[in-house]
Amino acid sequence: MKKLGKLFGKKPKSVEHDLHKHEYGLIQLTNDSSETKEEAMYDVDVIAIHGLNGDPLMTWTHSDGTLWLRDLLPDTLPGANIYTYCYRLSYS
Numbered sequence: 001m002k003k004l005g006k007l008f009g010k011k012p013k014s015v016e017h018d019l020h021k022h023e024y025g026l027i028q029l030t031n032d033s034s035e036t037k038e039e040a041m042y043d044v045d046v047i048a049i050h051g052l053n054g055d056p057l058m059t060w061t062h063s064d065g066t067l068w069l070r071d072l073l074p075d076t077l078p079g080a081n082i083y084t085y086c087y088r089l090s091y092s
Helices: 002-007
Strands: 027-028 044-051 079-086
Touching: none
Parallel strands: 044 079
Antiparallel strands: 027 079
16 A cells, blocks of 8 residues: 555655544545536445444545545545544443
């Protein structure tokens, strides 16, 4: 996956993350105001939900800092609204 950022010509953005900053619910990862409806190819919402003891951002982030839901998926699904869902659950 480390090569995907290079393959798509993307420089990974840093993931500024602190779970305490996030409330429960949806976190929007794409900015829908950047595209007009004519440019959008996919009128779809993508909601990624992490697993037990997971994290709404770090679950989807590679060790090189690429948050693929934000950095790579919008190129594959232009016009899609992409979210991750935040909930707190500890399982031991």
